[in-house]
Amino acid sequence: MTYTGLPASVEAIRRVREDPHRLGxxxxxxxxxxxxxxxxxxGPARKRIIVGYGFWIYLLSDxxxxxxxxxxxxxxxxxxxxxxxxxxxxxxxxxxxxxxxxLLSSYTCMLSFAATNARSRLWTQxxxxxxxxxxxxxxLLELQEFIExxxxxxxxxxxxxxxxxxxxVGLHGLHVTLGGLWLATMLAQVQVKGFRPxxxxxxxxxxxxxxxxxxxxxxxxxxxxxxxxxx
Amino acid sequence: xxxKLDLSAIxxxxxxxxxxxxxxILIAVAVLILITAKGWWPYLxxxxxxxxxxxxxxxxxxxxxxxxLIRGFADAIMMRTHQALAxxxxxxxPPEHYDQVFTAHGTIMILFGAMPLVLGFMNFxxxxxxxxxxxxxxxxxxxxxxxxxxxxxxxxxxxxVGEFARTGWxxxxxxxxxxYTPGVGVDYYxxxxxxxxxxxxxxxxxxxTTVLKMRCPGMSFLRMPVFCWTALAxxxxxxxxxxxxxxxxxxxxxDRYLGWHYFTNxxxxxxxxxxxxxxxxxxxxxxxxxLPAFGIFSEIFSTFSGKPLFGYRSMVAATLFICIVxxxxxxxxxxxxxxxxxxxxxxGISSSIIAVGTGVKIYNWIFTMYGGRVRFEVPMLWSMGFIxxxxxxxxxxVLLAIPPADFVTHNSMFLVAHFHNVIIGxxxxxxxxxxxxxxxxxxxxxxxxxWGKVAFWFAFIGFWVTFTPLYVLGLLxxxxxxxxxxxxxxxxxxxxxxxxxxxxxxxxxxxxxxxxVSIRDRETLRDVTGDPWDGRSLEWATPSPPPFFNFAVMPxxxxxxxxWGIKLRAVETQQLxxxxxxxxxxxxxxxxxxxxxxxxxxxxxxxxxxxxxxxxSVALVAAFVGFVVFAWRDIHEFEVPIEQVASVDRARRxxxxxxxxxxxxxxxxx
Numbered sequence: 072m073t074y075t076g077l078p079a080s081v082e083a084i085r086r087v088r089e090d091p092h093r094l095g096x097x098x099x100x101x102x103x104x105x106x107x108x109x110x111x112x113x114g115p116a117r118k119r120i121i122v123g124y125g126f127w128i129y130l131l132s133d134x135x136x137x138x139x140x141x142x143x144x145x146x147x148x149x150x151x152x153x154x155x156x157x158x159x160x161x162x163x164x165x166x167x168x169x170x171x172x173x174l175l176s177s178y179t180c181m182l183s184f185a186a187t188n189a190r191s192r193l194w195t196q197x198x199x200x201x202x203x204x205x206x207x208x209x210x211l212l213e214l215q216e217f218i219e220x221x222x223x224x225x226x227x228x229x230x231x232x233x234x235x236x237x238x239x240v241g242l243h244g245l246h247v248t249l250g251g252l253w254l255a256t257m258l259a260q261v262q263v264k265g266f267r268p269x270x271x272x273x274x275x276x277x278x279x280x281x282x283x284x285x286x287x288x289x290x291x292x293x294x295x296x297x298x299x300x301x302x
Numbered sequence: 303x304x305x306k307l308d309l310s311a312i313x314x315x316x317x318x319x320x321x322x323x324x325x326x327i328l329i330a331v332a333v334l335i336l337i338t339a340k341g342w343w344p345y346l347x348x349x350x351x352x353x354x355x356x357x358x359x360x361x362x363x364x365x366x367x368x369x370x371l372i373r374g375f376a377d378a379i380m381m382r383t384h385q386a387l388a389x390x391x392x393x394x395x396p397p398e399h400y401d402q403v404f405t406a407h408g409t410i411m412i413l414f415g416a417m418p419l420v421l422g423f424m425n426f427x428x429x430x431x432x433x434x435x436x437x438x439x440x441x442x443x444x445x446x447x448x449x450x451x452x453x454x455x456x457x458x459x460x461x462x463v464g465e466f467a468r469t470g471w472x473x474x475x476x477x478x479x480x481x482y483t484p485g486v487g488v489d490y491y492x493x494x495x496x497x498x499x500x501x502x503x504x505x506x507x508x509x510x511t512t513v514l515k516m517r518c519p520g521m522s523f524l525r526m527p528v529f530c531w532t533a534l535a536x537x538x539x540x541x542x543x544x545x546x547x548x549x550x551x552x553x554x555x556x557d558r559y560l561g562w563h564y565f566t567n568x569x570x571x572x573x574x575x576x577x578x579x580x581x582x583x584x585x586x587x588x589x590x591x592x593l594p595a596f597g598i599f600s601e602i603f604s605t606f607s608g609k610p611l612f613g614y615r616s617m618v619a620a621t622l623f624i625c626i627v628x629x630x631x632x633x634x635x636x637x638x639x640x641x642x643x644x645x646x647x648x649x650g651i652s653s654s655i656i657a658v659g660t661g662v663k664i665y666n667w668i669f670t671m672y673g674g675r676v677r678f679e680v681p682m683l684w685s686m687g688f689i690x691x692x693x694x695x696x697x698x699x700v701l702l703a704i705p706p707a708d709f710v711t712h713n714s715m716f717l718v719a720h721f722h723n724v725i726i727g728x729x730x731x732x733x734x735x736x737x738x739x740x741x742x743x744x745x746x747x748x749x750x751x752x753w754g755k756v757a758f759w760f761a762f763i764g765f766w767v768t769f770t771p772l773y774v775l776g777l778l779x780x781x782x783x784x785x786x787x788x789x790x791x792x793x794x795x796x797x798x799x800x801x802x803x804x805x806x807x808x809x810x811x812x813x814x815x816x817x818x819v820s821i822r823d824r825e826t827l828r829d830v831t832g833d834p835w836d837g838r839s840l841e842w843a844t845p846s847p848p849p850f851f852n853f854a855v856m857p858x859x860x861x862x863x864x865x866w867g868i869k870l871r872a873v874e875t876q877q878l879x880x881x882x883x884x885x886x887x888x889x890x891x892x893x894x895x896x897x898x899x900x901x902x903x904x905x906x907x908x909x910x911x912x913x914x915x916x917x918x919s920v921a922l923v924a925a926f927v928g929f930v931v932f933a934w935r936d937i938h939e940f941e942v943p944i945e946q947v948a949s950v951d952r953a954r955r956x957x958x959x960x961x962x963x964x965x966x967x968x969x970x971x972x
Contacts, residue, residue, distance in 0.1 A: 109515035112522045114856070116515040121438050125511040132503060132545045139549035139579060143564060150570025152563075227562045231570030234562040238553065256930055269938065 122272040123279070130283045133246075137287050140239040144295065150231035157232060157299035160225055162216060166296045169212045170288065173247075176205035177285045184278045190266055195274075196258060202281065203254045206247055213244045236295065243291055246284050253277055305913035306486065311464045316399060318380075323462030352892040354440035355850050359447045360426025361744055364737070366451055367419030371730075373458070374415050375810065377407035382768070382803045386796045389787045400785045401468035402487065406457065408471025412587070413495060414454040416725070419733045420594045421450070421505050424533040426744065428509055430841035430848065431527045433518030433857040433864065438511035440890045441932075446504035448900030453498025456907050460490040464911070467491040470783065472580050473554065475565035475573045480558050486911050488558065493907035496551050499544050506540030509533055518840075520859030524618070527839040527863075528611060531618050532597030535625035539586045539593075542629065547583040550576060574639060581632040588725070589628040593621060595732025596663055599685050602739055603667045605835050606682040607674030610863055613666040620662040627656045637708045646705040653703035657696055664689060679835070680754035684735035687762045691727030695720060698773070716776025719769045726765055734761070734813075742829040746846045750823065753816035760809030768802025771795035831961040832954065838866040845954045851889055851942055854951035855882040872962050878955060887942040895932040899925055 109116030109124075116124070148157060183198030217237070220226070227237040257270075257277055264270055313319045337343060350358055380403050384395045395403060425443065429436055437443050460466040467487040469478045478488045513534040517526070553564040554576065563571035604611040611617060633641065633649040667689060676682070698720040702708050711717055734757075742748045775795050780787075787796070820827055832845040840857060841848075843865045861867050872878055902925040909917035 109517070112520045112859075114519035114521075115434055115517065121511060121515050124515050125438055125507055128507045128510050128541055132507065132541045135542060136545035136549050139546050139553075142579070143553065143575060146572055146575050147564070147570060150563075150572065152568075152570035227556075227560065229569070231563045231566075231572060234556070234564055234571070238556065238562070238564070252926070256933065260933065264936075273933075 118268065119272060119275070123275050126276040126279055130279060133283065134287070137239075137242065137290075140235070140242050141290065141294065144235040144239050147231040147235040152230035152232075154230040154233060155225055157236065157295070158301070160220060160233075160236070161296045161299045163296065163300055165212055165216060166292060169209050170292050172205045172208045172212070173285055173288050176202045176209070177282055179205065180278055180281045184274060187266065187271060187274050192261060192265065195261060199254060199258055199261070203251055203258075206251050206254070210244060210247055210251070213240065217241075239295065240291060243284065243287055246287075250277075250280055250284060253280070303914075305909070305915070307463075307912040307914065311486075311912075312462065313465070318395075318399070319461050326458070326461075348892065351897050352444070352894045354436075354444050354890050354892055356425050356429050356437045356440065356443060357744065357848065357850075357852075359443050360422045360424075363418045363422030363425060363447055363450070366454060367415050367417070367422060367733075370410050370418065370454055371415040372810070374407050374410040375806075377403050377410070379803055379807070381407065382796075382800050385784065385787060386800045388785065389790070389793050389796065393786070395785070397785045398465075398468060401783075402466045404783055405467045405470055405473075405487075405491070409467075409491065409495070410457060411725075412471065412591070413498060414450075414457060416591050416729050416733070417498075417502060418450055418454075420536070420591055420729070421446075421502065423529075423594055423598065423733075423736055423740075424509050424537070425505070426740065427841060428512055428530055428533050429516075430743075430844065430852060431530050431839050432513065432516065432521055433840045433853060433859060434512075434516050435852045435856075435887070436890065437508050438516055439508050441893045441895060442504050443508050444893065444896030445899050446501040446508065446896075448896040449501030449504070449903060450498045452900040452904040452907070453494040453496075453501070455904055456490060456494035456497070456911075459908065460487070460494075464490065472584060475554065475557070475571075475576050476567045478554060478558075479566055480561075481566070488554075489911040492551050492555050492558070493910055496548060496555070497903050497907055499547050499551070502540055503544045503548070506537040506544065509537040510541060513537075518853075518856045518859060520857075521864070524615070525859055525862050525864065527597075528600035528614065528617050528621070529594070529597030529839075531621050532593040532600075535621045536590045536593040539590045539625060539628065543583045543586040543590075546579060547587075550579040550583065553579075574636075577636055577639070578632070581635045582629070585632040585635065586628045588721075589624055591725070592728045592732075593624065595688075595729050595736075596621070598732045598736040598739070599667060599688060600663075601839065602681045602685045602735055603670045605739075605837055606677045606679060606685075607671045608677075608836070609670055609674040610838075610866075611666065612669035612672075613662075614862065616662055617666050620659040620666075624656060624659040627652060627659065631656060634703055634708070637705045638712050643705075650703050650705045654700055657700050660692075660696055664693065680749070680751055680758060681735045681739040681835075683755065683758045684731045684738065687758065688727055688731040688735070691731065691762075691765065692724060695723030695727050699724060711776060713781055714776040715772045715780045715782055718782050719772035719776060722769050722772075726769075731761075734758075739835065740841075742827075742834045743832075743841055743844075743846050743848070746829055747820065747824040747827040748829060748834055750816050750820045750827065753812055753819055757809050757812035757816055760805055760812055764802050764805030764807075764809050766802070767805055768799050771799045771802075831957055831964075833865075833869075833961060838863045840864050843868060845950075845957065849950045851887045851947070854884060854887075854947045854954070869965070872958075873965055876962070876966070878958055878962065881952075881955065884944050884948045884951065886944050887947055888939045889942060891937055891940050893932065893935075895928060898928045902928065 104110030104113050106113045107117045108120055115121075179198045179201040183195050183202060186194035186198060225233060227234045254277065257273060260270055260273070337346065350362065353359065380395065381400070384393045384400060384403075387393045393400075425437065425447075457466070464486040467473055467478070467483070467490065469483060469488060469491075473483075473488050473491055476482060513526070513530055553562075556562040557564050557566060557571070563569040565571050565573050565576040567573055600611055600617060631649060631653045633639075633645065634653040637646050637649070667685075698716070702711060702717065702720055738749055738754055772795075775792055778789075778792060778795075780789070780792055829846045832848075833842040834846070835842070840859075843857065844852060857864065857868075859867075868879070902921045906918050906921035906925070909915070909921060
């Protein structure tokens with residue numbers, strides 16, 4: 072396909088139409104299995120479906136990983152051991168900026184993939200760069216938060232609550248950082264290799280990863296920061 | 303420069319690990335010299351180490367598992383003989399060494415013996431049974447295997463550089479925290495299990511995707527062999543619970559390395575949280591092991607009874623029932639925690655209910671044999687031994703599931719006897735049955751039947767002589783993991799148990815003999831047909847061993863028991879299906895990325911254990927660079943030319959013609 076330019080939302084809609092799963096569009100009840108999607112008796116799915124599906128399964132396992140750290144936070148939330156409580160350490164204005172940056176990065180990430188579907192290398196790269204920049208803003212703000220807390224003597228070594236707080240937020244930060252490394256690699260790959268099938272497959276997976284991190288962050292933002300600021 | 307590592311890490315004062323490591327190093331060097339002298343490196347590198355063929359990876363998994371089973375068995379021999387010698391006497395293992403032995407025994411048997419074998423079976427069989435050419439992610443498959451091997455290597459390194467954990471196979475805090483266990487033993491455990499756990503997760507994702515998205519045409523879910531169903535259920539459990547293990551170990555690692563307070567008993571840490579988390583993985587883990595074994599038995603019972611499996615759909619339902627309920631029973635491992643009667647009641651009931659699913663399966667297997675033409679070959683012996691053994695083990699499990707009874711038997715030898723009863727009777731018997739059953743498929747010749755029967759009877763009798771006394775000891779009040787014993791009444795039972803271990807050693811020797819004799823007589827034991835047992839699922843439609851592309855033309859399945867249907871039709875019409883139109887096949891190219899990743903993670907794990915921070919960083923960067931280099935490659939697949947596909951398949955068809963003639967003559971089929 073040649074350059075189609077923006078608005079890419081048109082391409083996004085086309086992609087949904089072509090999606091054999093027709094997520095959100097499928098009528099309930101029995102219907103014919105779709106060839107190439109690995110349904111029923113139709114034989115193996117196409118590579119693109121297999122890669123995306125496998126990555127979804129990985130994401131589920133990653134969500135389980137996060138859920139353990141959420142559970143640890145829930146258990147240890149009151150275990151302050153004479154140290155600060157959660158309401159004394161959350162800084163809502165900064166976290167609001169962090170959240171905005173991350174949610175916006177998800178939007179630009181989706182735009183980059185719409186551009187990928189339109190086979191526009193330029194716009195794919197531009198939106199990936201913006202995504203990476205917003206991710207960097209998020210990570211740096213989080214780092215600033217941790218450094219400021221440490222300067223006040225608030226470290227994971229102080230109490231069970233702080234351990235679980237730094238563990239959960241830090242695990243997410245680590246994921247975003249690794250996602251950034253992946254993003255940088257993808258930038259180089261798209262530039263050098265163009266939209267070969269395996270590169271597009273990797274972009275699909277990267278998109279899923281980035282959005283999943285957003286979903287996890289919404290959980291952290293709500294449970295750790297918003298509910299934490301209430302008490 | 304070298305962190306905590308210095309010469310004192312070599313256990314010069316302890317003769318047992320010293321001599322063992324000396325012998326192991328000697329054997330390893332001898333093997334390396336042999337390979338170099340014979341010029342086998344290119345073959346090993348191209349055909350095995352960098353292979354992404356699911357069958358090769360499956361075989362390597364099984365090899366790793368068998369080696370580690372023997373290592374774990376050596377630990378078991380030491381424990382049983384030490385206890386028999388430690389009644390009012392010092393025994394021969396000092397406490398700090400004895401504690402390492404029982405920790406290593408549990409860790410190795412479950413995570414580095416049974417797990418690789420089970421994963422090996424799934425890798426080898428699932429694509430063959432589904433009629434496809436590979437798993438969903440062949441290169442990741444290789445990475446997964448090598449990560450498991452990396453973990454196993456770290457455990458073995460701990461034998462002669464440093465020490466292993468002394469905390470039991472699940473390192474309960476606060477004992478496992480630095481305050482109480484400052485040495486490197488727990489760190490070896492943490493990194494070895496963490497690394498191999500990631501490998502297992504990769505394989506789990508791979509198999510789930512393969513079963514759900516890569517079945518040959520016509521292979522709907524309810525036409526899959528039961529082994530594929532159990533592999534799916536087992537791998538769904540891997541995906542759902544191995545991250546819990548990763549998270550729990552990561553938290554303990556943070557506690558130990560950075561002084562955090564997840565599980566400490568100071569500063570608000572919560573040790574019981576570790577116990578809850580680790581068993582939320584640990585209990586599903588035993589079903590991860592036993593469900594594929596159930597699948598193996600299902601295949602064997604129907605093959606050697608000459609009948610379709612009784613109650614196929616109820617078998618599938620029972621498998622999925624067990625898969626789900628297995629995640630709701632973890633608290634029965636610590637009823638004594640004091641969670642209160644309501645919580646204990648819930649978990650007591652759920653633990654009893656899970657026996658219903660297993661009961662359904664047991665009846666199905668028995669009814670499969672009923673009215674069938676049962677052939678008492680070696681795999682069938684293991685399977686029938688399993689039914690008997692597993693029922694007893696299951697019943698003692700239901701006893702333990704009753705909280706008041708558990709308060710009496712908690713952490714006793716009764717518990718030890720129970721879980722060995724289900725794990726050996728279920729998983730290990732299943733593994734041996736499966737090795738016997740699919741060995742000709744993997745290597746092209748059968749195992750010697752006589753030695754196989756001898757091995758079975760030694761193992762079966764040896765098992766009961768070893769573990770029945772442990773039930774009695776438990777009821778007499780003996781707790782587990784005792785290094786010193788001062789109660790005279792326990793003496794006869796401990797002695798009987800050692801006699802049982804002696805019989806089990808004979809069983810192991812018989813199995814080694816069976817392998818040696820079979821390799822010697824391989825020409826007479828050769829399987830030329832590809833269908834040595836009169837099989838029923840698609841793996842038996844391939845030659846033994848199968849070509850690397852499995853199927854020249856993807857089969858088209860038209861009912862349950864796909865291969866049995868093909869065979870019946872051939873006998874009825876007295877001819878094979880017409881020769882298909884061959885097409886070139888695309889197969890993934892080999893890749894060393896798995897090997898290199900595992901190399902760097904081994905270095906990373908070792909460096910972390912000994913606090914060699916620079917080396918750990920170098921290894922991490924190298925692993926990342928390796929991945930980018932791998933991602934940069936341009937050629938992912940190669941083409942198998944039509945001529946090669948056709949010639950392989952024509953040879954297979956010739957063998958099938960001969961088989962058809964034989965089947966018709968013998969009237970094996972109705």
